[in-house]
Amino acid sequence: MSSKNGIDLSLIQDMVEEYKDIKGSLITILQKTQEVYDYLPEEAIKYISEKTSIPCSEIMGVATFYTQFRFQPVGKYMVMLCQGTACHVNGSKKIMKTINEYLGISDGETTEDGLFSLKCVACLGCCSLSPVMMINDKTYGSLTPEKTREILRQLKEEN
Amino acid sequence: MKIVVGQGSCGIAAGAAKVYDGLNNNLDKSKATLTFSGCVGMCYLEPIVDIYDDDKMTRLVRVSENDVDNICKFAQTKDYSLIENITISKDDEEFLTKQTRIALRKCGIINPEEIDDYIQSDGYTAIEKVLTTMSPEDVIETIKTSGLAGRGGAGFPTWFKWNAARQSQGDEKYLICNADEGDPGAFMDRAVIESDPHNLIEGMIIGAYAIGAKHAVVYVRAEYPLAIKRLQKAIDQATEKGFLGKNICGTEFSCDMKIKAGAGAFVCGEETALIESLEGQRGMPRLKPPFPAQSGYWNKPSNINNVETFANVTWIINNGGEAFAAMGTENSKGTKVFALTGKIKRGGLVEIPMGKTLRDVIYDIGGGIRDNKEFKAVQLGGPSGGCIPAELIDTVIDYKSLGATGAIMGSGGMVVMDESTCMVSMAKFFLDFTAKESCGKCVHCRIGTKRMLEILERITTGKGQENDIELLEELCFAIKDGALCGLGQTAPNPVLTTIKYFRNEYEAHINDKKCPACECAEMLTYSIDKELCKGCTLCAINCPVKAINGSVKTAHEINSEICIKCGKCKEVCKFSAVKLS
Ligand SMILES: Cc1cc2nc3c(=O)[nH]c(=O)nc-3n(C[C@H](O)[C@H](O)[C@H](O)COP(=O)(O)O)c2cc1C
Ligand code: FES
Numbered sequence: 128m129s130s131k132n133g134i135d136l137s138l139i140q141d142m143v144e145e146y147k148d149i150k151g152s153l154i155t156i157l158q159k160t161q162e163v164y165d166y167l168p169e170e171a172i173k174y175i176s177e178k179t180s181i182p183c184s185e186i187m188g189v190a191t192f193y194t195q196f197r198f199q200p201v202g203k204y205m206v207m208l209c210q211g212t213a214c215h216v217n218g219s220k221k222i223m224k225t226i227n228e229y230l231g232i233s234d235g236e237t238t239e240d241g242l243f244s245l246k247c248v249a250c251l252g253c254c255s256l257s258p259v260m261m262i263n264d265k266t267y268g269s270l271t272p273e274k275t276r277e278i279l280r281q282l283k284e285e286n
Numbered sequence: 287m288k289i290v291v292g293q294g295s296c297g298i299a300a301g302a303a304k305v306y307d308g309l310n311n312n313l314d315k316s317k318a319t320l321t322f323s324g325c326v327g328m329c330y331l332e333p334i335v336d337i338y339d340d341d342k343m344t345r346l347v348r349v350s351e352n353d354v355d356n357i358c359k360f361a362q363t364k365d366y367s368l369i370e371n372i373t374i375s376k377d378d379e380e381f382l383t384k385q386t387r388i389a390l391r392k393c394g395i396i397n398p399e400e401i402d403d404y405i406q407s408d409g410y411t412a413i414e415k416v417l418t419t420m421s422p423e424d425v426i427e428t429i430k431t432s433g434l435a436g437r438g439g440a441g442f443p444t445w446f447k448w449n450a451a452r453q454s455q456g457d458e459k460y461l462i463c464n465a466d467e468g469d470p471g472a473f474m475d476r477a478v479i480e481s482d483p484h485n486l487i488e489g490m491i492i493g494a495y496a497i498g499a500k501h502a503v504v505y506v507r508a509e510y511p512l513a514i515k516r517l518q519k520a521i522d523q524a525t526e527k528g529f530l531g532k533n534i535c536g537t538e539f540s541c542d543m544k545i546k547a548g549a550g551a552f553v554c555g556e557e558t559a560l561i562e563s564l565e566g567q568r569g570m571p572r573l574k575p576p577f578p579a580q581s582g583y584w585n586k587p588s589n590i591n592n593v594e595t596f597a598n599v600t601w602i603i604n605n606g607g608e609a610f611a612a613m614g615t616e617n618s619k620g621t622k623v624f625a626l627t628g629k630i631k632r633g634g635l636v637e638i639p640m641g642k643t644l645r646d647v648i649y650d651i652g653g654g655i656r657d658n659k660e661f662k663a664v665q666l667g668g669p670s671g672g673c674i675p676a677e678l679i680d681t682v683i684d685y686k687s688l689g690a691t692g693a694i695m696g697s698g699g700m701v702v703m704d705e706s707t708c709m710v711s712m713a714k715f716f717l718d719f720t721a722k723e724s725c726g727k728c729v730h731c732r733i734g735t736k737r738m739l740e741i742l743e744r745i746t747t748g749k750g751q752e753n754d755i756e757l758l759e760e761l762c763f764a765i766k767d768g769a770l771c772g773l774g775q776t777a778p779n780p781v782l783t784t785i786k787y788f789r790n791e792y793e794a795h796i797n798d799k800k801c802p803a804c805e806c807a808e809m810l811t812y813s814i815d816k817e818l819c820k821g822c823t824l825c826a827i828n829c830p831v832k833a834i835n836g837s838v839k840t841a842h843e844i845n846s847e848i849c850i851k852c853g854k855c856k857e858v859c860k861f862s863a864v865k866l867s
Contacts, residue, residue, distance in 0.1 A: 151584075153566035154549055158508075192568040192725075193549035195508050211470030212665060212701045213627035215715050221853075249552070249719065250470035251509055253296040254625060254701075255329030255633040264511065266299035272857060 134170045138163045147179045157190055166197040194248070202237045202244040204282055206230075207261040211250030214257040222258050223247070225272040229279055242286060243279070287318035287361055292334040292394055294325025294480045295512050296473075301350060302333035308354035309335075318361040324481020324516075326394025327635030328381055331374065334394075339364065345374040377653075378632070384651050386613070387637045388621050389437075389597035390474075393481035398516050401523040404484040410529055412603035413488050416495060417537045422452060425496040429599070431607025433619030438464055438555075438592030439670065439697050440772070441618075441685045447589055450579035451497035454587035459499040461541075462564070462583060462590045463490055465506040465513070466548055468555035469668030470719065472699035474623040474635055475593035479506070479513040482597070483520035487543065489596035491534065492603060494541045497589050502543040505560055508550050517545055552669070552723035556771050557590045558582075559725065570727045571771035592697065594623055614640035618684035622695065628665075628702035629656050636700075638683070645679045648702060659704035663787070667696025669716045669723075670776035672783030673709060692783040694776070708805035709788040710795050714742035716780035720773065731774030734765040738781060747808040750796030755785060804866045807851050811867055814855075816841040818863035825855035825864065 142159050146152040156179070160171050167190060176183045190196040208226065210219055227233050230243050237244040253259045256268025260275070267278055291297075291306040309320050318337075326334060331347035335357065346357070346369055353372055360368045387393075396403040404410070416425055430445035451459060463486065467475040478486060490502050506514050521543050524530045532540045546564055548554055554563045558572035561583050582588025598620060602610045611619045618640040624647060627633045631653035638647060644664060648654065655661045663673045672693035674681060681687050688695050703712070721735040738761050741754050762778035769775045785792060794800045801809045814825070814834075821839040826832075833849040836842030844855070856864040 151564060151566040154563065155546070155566075158547060158549065189566065189568055193551050195550040209470075212668060212699065212715070213471045216628045216701055216703055216707055216712075221857075224852075248509060248550075249468075250473070251295075252467070252473040252476040253299050253329075254471055254473055254627040256296055256299055256332075257627060259299070266295060268296070268299045 134164065134168045136170060136174050139171060139174070143175060143178050153179070153181060153186065153189055154193070157186070157196060161196060164200075166200050169198075199237070200241075202242050203286070204243045204262050206243055206245045206279075207248045207251070208245065209249070209251045209253075209257065209259045209261075210247045211254065211257070213254035214250075214259055217257040219258040221272055222260065222270050222275050225275045226279070229276050242283065287364075288338040289313070289318050289320050289357070289361070290336040290338070290397075291320070291322045292325055292332065292336070293322040294394075294477060295510070296329050297325055297332045297334065298512075300332035304351050305333050305335065305349050305354060308351050309357060312354055312358045313361060314358065321397050321400075323394050323396060324398045325477045325635075326382070326481075327390060327477060327637075328378070328632075329634035330632050331378060331634075337369075344369065345379075346372045347374045347378065348372065381632050381634065381636075381651055381653075384646075385637050386621055386639050388601045388610075389478065389594050389623055390482075390635060390637050391601065392485060393477055393635075396482065398481050398483055399519055401484060401520065401527060404482070408604065409484055409600075410488055410527075412600040413491050413495075413529060414535050416492050416603060417535050417539055422496045422498060425492060425603070426452065428602060428607045429496070432598075432602045432610035433607075433614070434595065434598055434602060434610065435618065435685065436592055437594035437598075437622065437697065439469075439667070439694070441695055444591065444595055447579060447591070448493065448496045450577070451499075451587050451589040454579050456587050458501075458584075458586045459497055460583040460586055460588040461490060461494040461497060461499040461502040462557075462560070462578075462588055463502070463504040463593060463596060464555060464557065464560060464590050465504055465510075465593045466555040466560060467507055467510075467593075467697070468552040469670075469697050469699045471627060471665070471668055471701045472625045472697050474625055474698050476510050476513050477635055478593050478597050479510070479517050483517045484524065485600055486517075486593055486596050487520055487524050487530065489599035490543065491530065491541055492599050493589065493591065493596060495539055497587075499589070500541050502541055503564060503583070504543065504545050505548060505554070505564060506545055507548040514545060514547060521545070551725075552719070553725045553771070553773050556773060559771070560590065561588065568725070570725045571773075573770065594698070615682065615684040615686075617686045618695075622683065622698060624698045624700040626652050626700050626702070628700075629659065629704040629707070630654075630702040631656050640684045642683050643680050644674065644683065647683070647700065648679065652702070655702065655704050657704075659706065661702070662705050662707060663703045663709065665693075665701040665703065665712070665780075666699065667694040667776075667779070668699045669720050670694060670772065670779055671696045671699075672779045673703070673712065673787065674783070675787040692779065692786055694779070706803055706805065708746070708801050708803035709784045709791050710742065710801075711746050711803075711805050713781045713784045714739065714746055717742055717777070720777040724773065724777075728768070728770035728774060730765045730768035731770065731777065734761055734768075735774070735777050737761060738765075738778070742781070745792065745795045746801070746806045748795070748799045748806075750792075750799075752796070754796055755789070755792050759785065807853070810851055811846055812844050812849055812851060812853075812855065813846075813865050813867065814842050814844055815863045815865050818861050820861055820863075822860065824858050824860065828854050828858045830854060 554569040
C-alpha cells in the first residue's frame, strides 16, 4: 500500500481503524501519523479523510492551527530552540543567531544535507536552565554560543 | 541505605540520567538501594542526589558523573568526607526550609512511578475518606471553607465552579484538568505531574465525585513528553489498584481518566478553546455564557481546573478546610507555587503562603540577583501579566495586591529582570508571542496585537514616532474591551505595565533613539576601549563586514559607518575591550 511518493500507508492503517469511530480523535490521529512519518504527508491526510469522512479541508484547518504539525519532512535532528520568557531574558536571541550562522538555517528551515531542522518554541519547562534547546528528545540547558556550536559540531561529526 | 536521584525533566537535562546510570552500574546493591524521584524544585542545584541512611538525609547537589565513584565508596564506608564537597550548603538548604509546601509536598521525595511510594506517604487516604464518609456537598463545603481559588490564572473560587457543575442537570458530566501550562516561564504543573502524579489523580477523583462526573480528562501540553509518560503510568497503576475505574475503593462511585496531548497552541489553555481542542477541532474559544459548567465538553456540564488547584485538594481533605484557610490573607488563602527564573541567583520552584512579599521570594528565598547586578523588575503572569518595578518589591503576594499593580498572580511564572533587560523589548517579546498565538477569531485581538507589535518594533529599532506611546495606550484599551477571550483581553497588560512604570525608557527610545539597557541592537554603537585592547586582531578577523581596522599589537578601531552591529567582536574579544553605548 505504498503511494507514488513512497509513503507506506499501511503503517497507519491499524491506528486509523482504531480511532476513526471515536469522536473527537482527529488530533490524536494526526499526532500518531506524525510519529510515524515525522510529518504529515499529503497522501496520509487524504487517506485519513477517506477513512474518517472528515473533508481534507477540515483536516488541514485543524492541522495548520497547531504548531506541532509539519507538512514537510524534517531533518534527522529536530532542534527546538526555546524562546520563552526566561530564555529570552537569559539571551536565547544570541543562541538563535549562533544556530542561524552555524547551520545556515532559520526558524522552520532544514539544512540541505537533511541533517538539521530548526524550530522556535515557547518554553520547554526547564526555565531554570535557560537558555534551553531540545534536540529530538534530549534537552540541553545553560547554553552559550560556544556550547551550542560544540553540541551541533558533535552531532555533525557523528554522521 | 537508600540513594535517590532526582529525575525531573530539568534534572535530566542537567545530567541526572547519566548519574543514575553510573550509580546503577557501579553501586554495591547489597549496601544501598538505588531509586529515583521527580523534581524537588531546586533547579539551580541539579542534578540532585539524596542519600538516606537510618534517619539521616544527606543531599548532594550539582552531582556529575565524576562523583559516582565517591558516592559508591561512601555507600561502602559511610565516610562523609568523600561526599563533603558536593553536600548541600546551609545557605542553599534555606531555599527549601523557607518554603511552605502543600501542592509540592511530595515532589522530589517519592518515586513518581511507584504507586506504593505514594500510598505509604498517606496517599489515597483522602479519596477513601471522601467516598466513605462524605457527601459531594460535604466536599464542596470543605473546599469552600478552605478558600481555595483557581491556580490557573483567573483565581476563581474552586468551590463555586464545583457547585455550579454539581447543580447542572445531566447524567453525563466531565471533569477536566488543564495541564496546558502555556505561560512561557512557568513549569510548576509539569513538576507536579512528573514528580507526584498520583496526588493530581487523587485530587481529580475527589473533584469528579463532588460534581458527579464519571469521566475525567487531563489535557497536557505536547512539549512535556516525560509528564505524559509518567501520568499514563500512574493512571494505569491507580486503575489496577482500584482507585480509578469501576467501584472506586469498593464504593458505588466510578470514574475513568484519560490523557489528551495538546498540539502546541497557547490559546488552548483558555478553557473553552481547550474544550474545542479536546473535541478534535481548531482551538478557538467559545463565547461565554454558556459556561462549561452548563455546556462544556460534548456540550455536557464540565468543570475545568488547573493542575496546581487539584494538587491542593488531597491536603485540604486530610487536614481540613480551616487549616488551609489559616494561611494567607483576607482575600487569598493557602499557598501558591511560583516558578522563579530569569536573572535570579537561585532559580526553581517556590511555594509560599499567600501574604509573603515579592522581596521574600526574590531575596530571601531566591538569593537576589545574579552577578551582582541591579534588580529592575519582575514579570508575573506571562503574556497576560505585567512587569512590577523594583520600587514595588514589598508588594504583598495575594490576588488583590498583585492585581492593583496592573500585573496578575497568573499561573505562577516569576521572571526576574536586571538592569540589562530592556523593558520595551520585553513588551515587544510578549506582543510577538500573543500576536502569533492569537487564534484569529476576533478582530481586536487578531489585528490589534499585530498593530501594537508593529509600533513596538519601530520603537525598538529607533524609528519610534512622537505619539507612539499614546497610540499604544489607545490600542490597549480598545483590545481589552473588544477581545472575545482572555487571551486578547489580557494581551495589552505587558505593554500597559511597562508604560506605567518605565515610561522614561519608551521616551528614551522614541525621542533620543537610545536604549538605556543597551539591548536593542539597532540603537547601539560598538567601540573599542583603547586601554583594554591588546591588538590581538581576533575581532578584525571575525568581523563579517570588515569594519574593524588596526594592526597587530596596536589598539583597533571600529568604523561605525560600516558596522552592522552584529556583536561578533564583543563575543570573541578576550579582554572585554569592546564596549556598547
Ligand atoms: C489565553 C489563556 C491561556 C490560559 N492558559 C492556561 C493554562 O495554561 N493553564 C491553566 O491552568 N489555565 C489557563 N488559563 C485559564 C483557564 O481558562 C481556566 O481559567 C483555568 O484552567 C481554570 O482552572 P482554575 O480555576 O483551577 O484556575 C488560560 C486562560 C487564557 C485566557
Ligand atoms: S522559558 Fe525556556 S524553558 Fe521555559
